[in-house]
Amino acid sequence: MFHPRPTHADQAPLLSPTDHGSPTYSRTPSPPSDPPTPGLLSVPSPFLNPPKLGRYPSSPSPAPSPELRLESTSPSPTLLRTLLIRLRARMHTNRGLLLILLAQLFASLMSLTARLLSTGPQRFHALQILFIRQTITAAGCYLWMYLRSTPSAPFGPPEVRWLLIARGLGGFWGVFGLYYSLTYLDLADATVITFLAPIVTGWVCSVIPGLKEPWTKDEAIAGVVSLVGVVAIVRPGAVFGGASPVEGAGQGGGHQVTPEQRLVAVLVALVGVLGASTAYTTIRLIGKRAHPLISVNYFSTWCAIVSLFSLLFIPSVGGFILPQTRKQWLLLGGIGLSGFIMQFCLTKGLQLEKAGRGTNMVYSQMIFALIWERLVWGTSPGFWSMVGSALILGSAVWVGVRKQKETTVISREDEESQREGLLAEEQQQQQERYRDEEENEEILEQGRR
Template sequence: MASGEQTEERAWKRILDNNKGAFLILFAELVGASMDAIARFLQLGGRSFHPFQVIFARMSITFILSSLYMWYTKVPDFPFGKPVVRGLLLTRALFGFFGLWCLYYSVHYLPLAEATVFRFLVPIVTAWACSLLLRTSFTWKELTAGIVALLGVVIIAQPAAIFGHTPDTPHTGTPIDAVTPRQRILAIAISVLGVLGASGAYTMIRVIGSRAHALISVNYFALVSTIGSTLILLLTPSLSFILPHGFREWALLILLGILGFILQFLLTAGLQLDKSSKATSMLYTQIIFALAFDWGIWGVLPGMWSCIGGAIVIGSTLWSALQKQEKPVKGTVKKADEETALLGAQAGDTVEGVQRRDLRISGVGTI
C-alpha cells in the first residue's frame, strides 16, 4: 500500500515538474482575468469608478512595486534605461496606455469574454507590423489567419448593415441589459483600436530588443499610465477622482495593482520554463476564466453569434501561433531580447524562428 502511494506521489511530482511552466502560465491567465473582472466590477458598482481611475489605481501600485524590486535587485540601467532606447520605451508606454484604456472602456459595455476575445488579434497584427519595421517574415498563413479572425470580429459585432437585426446581447437582469446596440458597437470598435495600441506596444518591445530589461519596459508603461490617467482626471471638467468608500473598494483597488505586478512575474517565469507550444495554448485559457467570471458574478453567458465569432477568432489565431517554422535561416540566437527571454531560447533556434515564435505569443497575456 505504501509502495503504491509512493509511486502515485512520484507520478504526480513528475507531472508537476514536466508542466511547471504551463501551470504558471495558467495561473497568470487566471490573475489576468481576475484583474479584468475587478476592473469591470469597480466600473459597474454602485459608485461607478471611471476607467482612468481604475488605471491609476492599478498602474501606480504596479509602478511602486516594480521600482522597489528593481532597486533591491540592482537591475542594470534602472530607472530610466539606456539613453538610446528611452524614446522607444516612452513610445511603448504610450501605446500600452492607449491599449489599456480601450480594454477598460470596453469591459464597461461588453462581457469579459467578448472583450477578451479581441486581444487574440494582437499577435497577428504585431507580426504584420514587425514585418514592416523589422523586415521579419509575414507568411500567407498568418495573413489568412488574420483575415479569418477579422471575420470572427464582424460576426461578434453583428452590424445591422450585414445582419439586419439587433445583436444578440445577453439578457440576464444585469447592467448588460442597459447597453444599447450603439454602445455595444462603439465598445467593439474601441476594442479593435485597443488591439492597435497593444500591437504598437509589442512592436516597440521587439524594436528595443535586449537593450532594456523587461521590468524597465513595464515601469515606463506603469509610470506613463499613472501620469496620463491623473492628468486626464484632473483636467477634464466632467471627471474627477472618487475616493474609495469602505474596505471592499480599497481592497479591490489595491489588489488590482498587486495582481498587475504578480502577472508580470508569473508570465515571465512560465514562458521561461516552458519552451514548447504548450505555452501558446495555455495563454488562450484566459477566455475560459473570463466566461467563468461573466457567469459567476454577472450571470452573463454569450449569445450564439458571439460564441461562433469568438471561436473563429481564437481558432484562427491559435492555428497561426502553432505553425512551425518552414525555412530555417542561417545563424543562431546568441543573446535573447525581452520577448526571447520570456520564452527561453532553445538550442538550435534560428533568428527568424525565435522572432516569429515570440511575435505569435506576445500580446496574448497582457499589454
C-alpha cells in the first residue's frame, strides 16, 4: 500500500523560545488562519484531509440563484391567461360588430382604389369600375362555394330564394341611387345621404312581424349622433344647397346644376337609401338559413348584369376602357378583392348582430376614408372633420358598451330568476314533506286509538 512520504517540513518541529533562560524548543500550534472557502471544502485533498472509507465528502448546498428569485417575484401566468380569456369572450360577444368594422376597412380600400382609377390620367367610368368589382366578387363567390361545397349553392335554399332575390335587387338599387346622384351631387353629398340607411333599417326591423327587434332610445340617439357626425365631416352648407345653380360632380368635371336636377338627384339617392335598407333587412330575415356567400353572390351577380347592360346600351357611358399599365390592372384586381371581402364580412356581421347596432358601425368608413386621405394625398382633416370623427367613434363605442351592459343585466336577471325558481321549488318540496309527515302522524294516532 502506498503511503505518502513525509517531507522535511512535516518532520521538523516548530521551535519557540521559552520564558526560561535555556533555549528549549517546543511544538506550538500554528496561528488560526482564515476559514476556508466552500470551494476548498468541496474539493478534499488526499494529503491534507484524506477521506474515510465508506463516507463521501459533503458539499455545501448551493445558494439560490438570482434568476430563480426574480422568477418567484414575477406575475403569475394565470393573470395573463385570465385577461386573454376575458378578451376572447368580449371579442366573441361583439364578433358581429368586429366583422362589420372589418368590412368598412375594406370598403374604404375599395373607395380608395376607385378614386385612384377615376381621377387618374386614364379615367374609368363608375359603371365600368362597378362591373369589374362585382364580376370579380361573383367569380370569387362561385369559386369559394364550389371548393367548399357550400350547401344549396348557388341559388340557396328554396324557402329563402325570394328573400335572396329581394336582397340582390335592393342592393342594386342602393348602388344605382348612389351612382346616379353622383352625376349631379358631389361625392361627399351623395355619400352622406347613403348613411341614412342604418337609421331606416333599424326602424324597419322593429316593425316587421318576422323580426320585431327592439329599437331602443339609445340606438336612436346613437344613430342620430352618428349622422350628425357625418354631416359635420362633409360640412352642413354642402348638403343643403340654395336655389341658385351650384357646382356638381360630372364625368367631365364640375358643371352647373339646376335646382331641379339637384332635387331629382336627392330623390333618387333616397330611393337608393330605401334599396340599401331593403338589402340590410332581408339579410336579417334570411338569418342563418343561407350561407353569407350565397347572399353576396346574388348581389354581385345582379350588379354585374345591370352594369354590363348599361355599358353596352347607354351611349353616354362611353363603353369599356382597357387598362394600359400594370398599376391599373393591380388597382382593378384590388377593388374586386376588397369588394369580395367587404361583402362577406358585412353579410356575416349583420347576421350575427342586431340591425340597429350593426348598421351604426357602418359610419366608421368615414374614419378610414380620412386616414387614407392623409396617407395618400397628404391632406389633413379640418376642424369639422375632427368633430365628426369624434362623434362617430363615440357613438360606435357607446353602442358597444351599452350592448355589453344589456347583456350583463340580462344574464344577471336570468340568474336571479333561476335562483328564485329554485328557492320556490325547494320551499314547495319542503311544504309537501311537512304535509306528508303530518298525515303520517295523524294516521298513527288514529291507529293507536
